[in-house]
Amino acid sequence: MFFITKCFSVILLFFVAIGCIKKTSFREDFQKGPLEFKNVIAKKGAPKSSYQTPEKQMIYHYDEEFFQVVDGEVSYYYRKPKDNEETLQYWMNRWQNDVYESTEVGKNSDSHIPSTLYYVNYDNNERFIYNSASREVLQVIYKLNLKSDDDEAKDQ
Amino acid sequence: MVREQKPWESRALTELELKYSQIKHDLPPATATKSLSSISRNVKCAKDRYTVEEIQKDTSRFLEERKLLEPYSSQDQWRGIALQGMPIGYVNYFLGAEDVLSPELDVSHCQSPPCVFNTIYARDPNNIAGHMAFLFFLKTGYFISGIREVPRYETAQPLSSYYFHDNELHFLWEWMMRVPDIFFYMRKLNIYRFAYERRPAKFPNARGIANADGWIILLDGIYLEGVFHEFAHIFDFQNEFSSQDSFMNLSGWKEVTYHDSQGDLVYHWEHQGEQEGFANFITASWNWNGNRKRPKWAEQNPVEDFAYHSAAYFERPEELRDKTPLKFNYFKEDVFQDRDYTNEGTKEFYTSKMSDLIESNLERWVSHCLGPSGSRKRNETSIEKLISDIGGQDFTGHLFSCIERLVNQGLEKLKTELQYNVFDACDFFETTGWKDDEKRNLLVANLQSYEKVIKENVALNNFRNQLDKDFDAGDMVVICLQEDKPEECFYDNLRELMEKIAQNYTSLQQETLESEIRSVSYEHSYAKSYSIAVNRTKNVFQIPRREIRKAAENLISNCSDQSHLQIDEEAPVYYENSTFSFKPWFLQCINVNYEERLRRFVDRKIRRLEEFVNYNIESPLIPFAYEAYKNDFLNSINVFVNQLAEEQSDILEGRKNQILATTKAHFANNQYWQLNEEFRDLLGTCRAKAREVMSGMVNDRQYVLSFLPSFASEVCVDLSEDETYKNIFVGGQSGRALEYFFMEEWNEANKDCKSRWCRMRKIIPSANRAMKRFSAYQRAQGFEGERALTLRDLIAWARVRVEKIKD
Numbered sequence: 001m002f003f004i005t006k007c008f009s010v011i012l013l014f015f016v017a018i019g020c021i022k023k024t025s026f027r028e029d030f031q032k033g034p035l036e037f038k039n040v041i042a043k044k045g046a047p048k049s050s051y052q053t054p055e056k057q058m059i060y061h062y063d064e065e066f067f068q069v070v071d072g073e074v075s076y077y078y079r080k081p082k083d084n085e086e087t088l089q090y091w092m093n094r095w096q097n098d099v100y101e102s103t104e105v106g107k108n109s110d111s112h113i114p115s116t117l118y119y120v121n122y123d124n125n126e127r128f129i130y131n132s133a134s135r136e137v138l139q140v141i142y143k144l145n146l147k148s149d150d151d152e153a154k155d156q
Numbered sequence: 157m158v159r160e161q162k163p164w165e166s167r168a169l170t171e172l173e174l175k176y177s178q179i180k181h182d183l184p185p186a187t188a189t190k191s192l193s194s195i196s197r198n199v200k201c202a203k204d205r206y207t208v209e210e211i212q213k214d215t216s217r218f219l220e221e222r223k224l225l226e227p228y229s230s231q232d233q234w235r236g237i238a239l240q241g242m243p244i245g246y247v248n249y250f251l252g253a254e255d256v257l258s259p260e261l262d263v264s265h266c267q268s269p270p271c272v273f274n275t276i277y278a279r280d281p282n283n284i285a286g287h288m289a290f291l292f293f294l295k296t297g298y299f300i301s302g303i304r305e306v307p308r309y310e311t312a313q314p315l316s317s318y319y320f321h322d323n324e325l326h327f328l329w330e331w332m333m334r335v336p337d338i339f340f341y342m343r344k345l346n347i348y349r350f351a352y353e354r355r356p357a358k359f360p361n362a363r364g365i366a367n368a369d370g371w372i373i374l375l376d377g378i379y380l381e382g383v384f385h386e387f388a389h390i391f392d393f394q395n396e397f398s399s400q401d402s403f404m405n406l407s408g409w410k411e412v413t414y415h416d417s418q419g420d421l422v423y424h425w426e427h428q429g430e431q432e433g434f435a436n437f438i439t440a441s442w443n444w445n446g447n448r449k450r451p452k453w454a455e456q457n458p459v460e461d462f463a464y465h466s467a468a469y470f471e472r473p474e475e476l477r478d479k480t481p482l483k484f485n486y487f488k489e490d491v492f493q494d495r496d497y498t499n500e501g502t503k504e505f506y507t508s509k510m511s512d513l514i515e516s517n518l519e520r521w522v523s524h525c526l527g528p529s530g531s532r533k534r535n536e537t538s539i540e541k542l543i544s545d546i547g548g549q550d551f552t553g554h555l556f557s558c559i560e561r562l563v564n565q566g567l568e569k570l571k572t573e574l575q576y577n578v579f580d581a582c583d584f585f586e587t588t589g590w591k592d593d594e595k596r597n598l599l600v601a602n603l604q605s606y607e608k609v610i611k612e613n614v615a616l617n618n619f620r621n622q623l624d625k626d627f628d629a630g631d632m633v634v635i636c637l638q639e640d641k642p643e644e645c646f647y648d649n650l651r652e653l654m655e656k657i658a659q660n661y662t663s664l665q666q667e668t669l670e671s672e673i674r675s676v677s678y679e680h681s682y683a684k685s686y687s688i689a690v691n692r693t694k695n696v697f698q699i700p701r702r703e704i705r706k707a708a709e710n711l712i713s714n715c716s717d718q719s720h721l722q723i724d725e726e727a728p729v730y731y732e733n734s735t736f737s738f739k740p741w742f743l744q745c746i747n748v749n750y751e752e753r754l755r756r757f758v759d760r761k762i763r764r765l766e767e768f769v770n771y772n773i774e775s776p777l778i779p780f781a782y783e784a785y786k787n788d789f790l791n792s793i794n795v796f797v798n799q800l801a802e803e804q805s806d807i808l809e810g811r812k813n814q815i816l817a818t819t820k821a822h823f824a825n826n827q828y829w830q831l832n833e834e835f836r837d838l839l840g841t842c843r844a845k846a847r848e849v850m851s852g853m854v855n856d857r858q859y860v861l862s863f864l865p866s867f868a869s870e871v872c873v874d875l876s877e878d879e880t881y882k883n884i885f886v887g888g889q890s891g892r893a894l895e896y897f898f899m900e901e902w903n904e905a906n907k908d909c910k911s912r913w914c915r916m917r918k919i920i921p922s923a924n925r926a927m928k929r930f931s932a933y934q935r936a937q938g939f940e941g942e943r944a945l946t947l948r949d950l951i952a953w954a955r956v957r958v959e960k961i962k963d
Contacts, residue, residue, distance in 0.1 A: 053414050053422070068414050076415050105423040106457075115358070118421045129413065129423060133459065134393055135368045139413060141421075 035074040074144045081137045098123040201582035211287040218294040219245045236264025256301035256346045276302040297341040306348040313351040320349045327383045333579045342394045350375040368393040381471040388466035398462035406435040409458045425457040435482035473497040525558035543607050546600050615663035622657050898926035
């Protein structure tokens with residue numbers, strides 16, 4: 001009886017682990033910790049273009065992705081959606097048990113097409129931008145160099 | 157600019173998109189022109205055709221062309237309207253408009269979409285609104301709403317608040333008439349009207365809203381260019397123009413995304429459209445809300461940029477071209493397939509129409525003006541002179557004048573059609589039009605360009621005429637159907653014939669000849685289908701053996717059952733050299749009946765053949781196929797005839813044997829009859845010979861009198877056999893009676909005769925009397941048959957006999 005229970009537990013843990021790994025492996029490798037932009041350059045080469053925000057943060061563009069860099073470290077990673085990620089349904093299905101919210105971005109009172117929405121998942125920190133007019137996910141976003149939300153709140 | 161692959165060319169279409177693109181591709185192209193005969197005399201210009209009558213004409217034409225007049229077969233109902241028997245076009249509208257037409261009103265009294273729409277719009281049944289809404293659906297695939305709701309917004313107002321105004325419906329109609337058909341059937345699309353005097357809180361200034369879910373909402377203050385703008389959004393959503401680098405790079409659009417120091421996402425678009433080398437934006441030329449600063453609509457993002465400039469491409473093309481030529485060229489080359497709505501572009505468009513007409517009809521006009529009876533050589537000479545004359549600016553020649561007259565006639569007709577069908581055509585012809593020198597220059601240019609082509613095409617026309625005369629497709633197919641590979645046989649035979657004819661037309665290029673051969677080679681593909689069909693035909697027309705036997709038996713029975721023959725022994729046979737054969741009258745009867753039955757059989761089978769051909773072969777090929785089938789059918793008839801003849805022979809043989817089994821002494825008479833026939837034949841020969849001899853002695857009595865010995869001495873009558881013939885001729889019970897009668901009468905008559913000539917003179921009257929007695933005797937015996945001898949034969953026989961009598 002003990003042996004059976006033990007086997008069952010092992011099997012259960014095995015599937016839980018696979019689930020976690022699966023979820024974790026969705027993230028890019030460099031999300032596992034702070035990422036210096038020089039390491040990105042070392043891996044991907046020089047960026048194609050750059051852009052400085054009004055707050056003097058740098059945005060470095062590659063073909064299908066770009067990095068927001070503060071003090072040499074990547075703070076946000078942006079990329080184009082892949083395959084099914086282009087659809088809202090994919091994300092809603094993926095996030096069905098998570099806490100998330102959406103806000104309207106790029107709002108312009110003169111615009112008369114449906115707005116662009118920013119979805120943020122607070123459980124796994126996945127984010128994306130969705131254009132409700134064309135019904136497409138435009139960008140997938142990851143916040144890097146994570147402090148915990150509590151730490152961030154403290155900082156503020 | 158290198159044209160990049162359009163997104164719709166590579167990505168997989170969604171199911172709805174696929175369905176609509178299929179509808180679009182499967183539909184026959186909306187006819188660009190309407191035939192002159194149906195053009196209303198009252199309406200000349202397309203832009204004036206917003207009337208019930210004209211819209212109904214277009215509706216009828218669309219329904220007919222797209223085969224939407226077929227009656228709906230199911231016994232369904234839609235809102236109380238029985239759909240069975242209605243044109244499918246109507247049913248498509250009803251079912252598709254379910255979500256956009258208010259269910260609040262009873263439309264069960266209606267029998268057409270216009271009636272339904274007008275009922276919902278509280279208008280009279282024949283109001284233009286309903287007709288326009290239905291035509292709009294037929295032409296574009298989109299639905300104009302009449303419902304108390306709009307997607308995603310509150311709908312608390314009365315239904316009448318959501319009605320489109322008349323001018324708004326006219327905007328939609330004008331948009332439909334002016335845009336190219338790439339805007340139609342993009343996807344399922346509903347056009348809604350926001351409630352009067354209300355606006356969505358999110359878009360307080362909007363005049364229209366478009367959504368990729370498949371709807372457009374028009375609001376108060378919508379104007380024509382706004383309609384173009386909203387549809388352009390849908391066009392963009394479907395084809396993703398605005399997200400392509402080829403468009404975005406025009407204005408240097410960049411999507412700006414970052415998180416600010418607060419962690420909030422900053423998202424907007426930036427452009428460099430005011431910088432050198434980029435496509436500038438043109439400002440709005442309209443101004444609503446009075447003194448409000450004009451918004452730079454197109455500068456918000458690429459989506460608005462595309463829609464705004466797309467609408468301007470139609471409504472303000474010169475301004476677009478002048479202020480932002482890069483964008484203008486983009487729309488012209490990459491989006492609207494070089495159709496340009498500027499004055500220059502419009503002129504180019506109509507000039508191309510003129511050019512197309514001249515190009516496509518030039519050979520025909522030249523051939524017509526050369527005349528049908530001209531020889532090949534003379535025609536070539538005429539064309540050379542024509543080219544030489546126009547090269548020297550001499551336009552007075554007969555040939556050129558004739559061609560130019562035909563050109564002008566054709567252009568006049570084309571102009572009328574264009575004015576009726578193309579929205580801006582009347583404006584063009586009233587302001588610019590086709591100038592005479594332009595027409596002439598175009599004609600001259602075409603003539604010069606196509607000198608060789610003209611010569612070749614004149615030769616080609618003559619070649620085709622010759623081929624038509626010499627080539628019988630039906631015969632060739634029938635011949636080739638017998639081959640193992642009929643299509644190869646057909647193709648090879650045809651090719652051989654065409655190459656032979658082409659030797660007389662040296663102006664024909666080899667490529668042209670090859671093209672001609674290919675163009676007619678389609679027929680050989682039908683030879684294969686024919687061979688399959690012929691086998692099926694044979695099965696259709698085969699006749700079971702038992703039917704043939706039965707038919708033969710019926711024929712025999714009918715002919716045997718003659719009313720004047722009561723006894724089997726008088727069966728229609730005769731005896732010949734120990735064999736029996738059928739008498740002529742019997743066979744004649746069979747033949748008559750046989751032919752009649754065969755004719756009826758053939759008629760029945762021909763009718764079946766025609767039915768078979770009509771239902772199995774495409775209509776243009778019916779005569780062609782019929783020839784092929786008919787020959788094979790006739791062969792099958794021959795087979796039937798032969799089989800029937802065989803059956804008849806068998807049955808007749810059997811009947812003969814049956815008769816033979818019951819024969820009595822009467823057959824001895826039949827032997828007599830048969831020998832009698834031979835004697836008749838012989839006498840006939842002698843008569844012919846006598847006529848031949850006598851023909852040279854008509855007026856010479858002496859020679860006539862001397863004829864008899866000559867007649868008698870001929871081989872025609874073998875006197876050594878005379879006794880035999882006499883005995884046989886008059887032999888038999890009835891035959892001897894004739895001799896007896898004759899001798900009795902003649903002896904009585906000769907009693908006082910002293911000379912041969914006296915006896916000769918007694919022959920005829922004696923023979924007459926003997927024949928009468930013999931006939932009476934035959935009737936008394938109940939034996940009526942063919943008379944063995946005519947009176948003349950008897951006389952001749954007697955005369956011969958007299959000669960042997962010595963005085």
